[in-house]
Amino acid sequence: MTILDGKKLAEKVRNELRNDVKKLDHVGLAVVLVGDDEASRLYVSMKKKACEDVGIESIEVKLPNNINEEMLISEIEKLNLDSKVDGILVQLPLPKHINSAKILSLIDPNKDVDGFHPQNVGLLVTGTETGFIPCTPLGVIKLLEEYNISPKGKNSVIVGASNIVGKPVASLLLNRNSTIDICHIYTQDLKAHTLQADILVVGVGKTDLIRGDMVKDGVVVIDIGINKLSNGKIVGDINFDEVSKKASYITPVPGGVGPMTIAMLLQNTVQSAQNKNKRY
Numbered sequence: 001m002t003i004l005d006g007k008k009l010a011e012k013v014r015n016e017l018r019n020d021v022k023k024l025d026h027v028g029l030a031v032v033l034v035g036d037d038e039a040s041r042l043y044v045s046m047k048k049k050a051c052e053d054v055g056i057e058s059i060e061v062k063l064p065n066n067i068n069e070e071m072l073i074s075e076i077e078k079l080n081l082d083s084k085v086d087g088i089l090v091q092l093p094l095p096k097h098i099n100s101a102k103i104l105s106l107i108d109p110n111k112d113v114d115g116f117h118p119q120n121v122g123l124l125v126t127g128t129e130t131g132f133i134p135c136t137p138l139g140v141i142k143l144l145e146e147y148n149i150s151p152k153g154k155n156s157v158i159v160g161a162s163n164i165v166g167k168p169v170a171s172l173l174l175n176r177n178s179t180i181d182i183c184h185i186y187t188q189d190l191k192a193h194t195l196q197a198d199i200l201v202v203g204v205g206k207t208d209l210i211r212g213d214m215v216k217d218g219v220v221v222i223d224i225g226i227n228k229l230s231n232g233k234i235v236g237d238i239n240f241d242e243v244s245k246k247a248s249y250i251t252p253v254p255g256g257v258g259p260m261t262i263a264m265l266l267q268n269t270v271q272s273a274q275n276k277n278k279r280y
Contacts, residue, residue, distance in 0.1 A: 001244050004143050004222070004251045010259035013142070013267060014054050020270050021055040027273040028057040029087040029113065029265075030079045034072065034098070035065035040091045047089070050262045056269055059085060069098055073106060080108040086276060087113035087269035092164075110275065113268035115168070124168060127175045132268050137168040139260025140201060140222050141176075147249060149199070149220055151178035157197035159183045159190070159237075160204040165224055169201050190214070202237045212242030219243075221250040224257050 021027050029051055033044050044060065051058040061075060079085050088111045094100045104112075109119040112132050120131035144151065156173045160166040161184040170180050183193050185204075194200055194214045202210055203224030215221070221244075225237030236253030244250050251257055 001247055002147070002249045004147060004249050004256060006139070006143060006251060006256040006258065006260040009143060009146050010263035013260075013263040014050075017054045017263075017266050017270050020274070024270075024273050024277065026057065026084060027055070027086055027270055028059055028084045029089065029269045030059040030061055030082070030085045032061045032063065032072075032075065032079075032088070032090045034063045034067060034091070034094055037093075040093075044091055047262060047265065050266055051269075054266055054270075056266060057084070065095055067095075067098075069102070072098060072103060076103065076106050080106075080111065085111060086273040087111055087265075089114050089265070111272060113265060113272055115268070116163070121163075121168075124171050124175075127171075129172075129175065132272070133172070133264075134164060134168045135264040135268065136165050136203075136224060136257060136261045137172050138264040138268075139257055140169055140224070141172050142264065143222070143251070143257070143260060144199075144220075149249060151176040151199060153177065153179075154198035155179050155181065155196050156199040156201065157181045157183065157193055159194065159200070159202040159209070160224070162203070165203045166201075169203075173199070173201075204237055206237055207235055208237075208239045210238040210243060212239065212246060215243055215246050217246050218248045219246065221247045222257065223251050223253050226253065226258070 031044050048058040079088050088107050104116045105118055107117055109117045112120055115132040115134040123131035151173045156178040158166050158170050161182050170182050174180050181193055191214045195216055197219055199220045201222040205225050207227045223236035223238045227235050234254050
């Protein structure tokens with residue numbers, strides 16, 4: 001069993017990005033945070049530190065929880081026009097009175113470093129992949145590539161069908177000629193599906209969802225879940241002790257996909273700045 005070390009790969013990516021940033025006049029990432037959700041504030045803080053680490057300017061746009069949709073749209077439009085902003089990230093979730101899909105669709109696709117704009121989603125689904133790809137799914141693919149794991153001809157089972165992770169991961173694997181099986185909360189007999197997986201990607205936020213008897217020998221396991229136990233320990237969706245005994249490759253939690261997500265955000269932002277230089 002080999003650990004898919006996302007922390008190590010993420011640092012390798014950051015080292016490359018530091019050199020790329022030095023070749024550019026300026027790279028800026030704007031992070032829009034609405035409200036004071038503790039988890040969201042933590043994520044924004046982590047992204048800010050990551051930006052500083054590679055030389056990207058972190059531009060924080062903090063807005064009150066009760067901001068109306070029109071005012072938020074106005075802020076997005078300002079960032080779209082700001083030449084110092086190469087990437088725009090709206091921290092999710094947004095307050096319930098805000099239409100998240102509408103807000104994401106108003107971000108300039110050329111600055112949509114989260115890869116959630118319909119244009120970038122469409123490019124991914126149609127197999128073009130010339131737009132920005134969501135950071136966590138892109139991190140999964142980069143991990144597979146780093147360890148020379150080819151999805152071609154393999155059965156890939158994705159547990160979790162979110163727009164942020166499950167669906168884009170499925171598209172990326174399908175684009176690489178894998179056979180795809182997407183499972184979700186309404187899937188009956190989940191075990192029957194996961195036992196067929198050569199590559200198993202899980203991201204739903206449920207501790208011990210996947211046990212050792214639910215996977216076959218030699219499976220490649222990507223655990224995207226993040227769960228905090230009562231003792232403060234962070235674990236994924238997979239019972240690591242059981243599943244690792246049968247897996248050929250497996251990601252740890254923490255230290256697997258998490259570091260890669262932030263690394264891919266930085267990579268997309270630098271790519272946006274490089275693209276801008278080519279346009280002008």
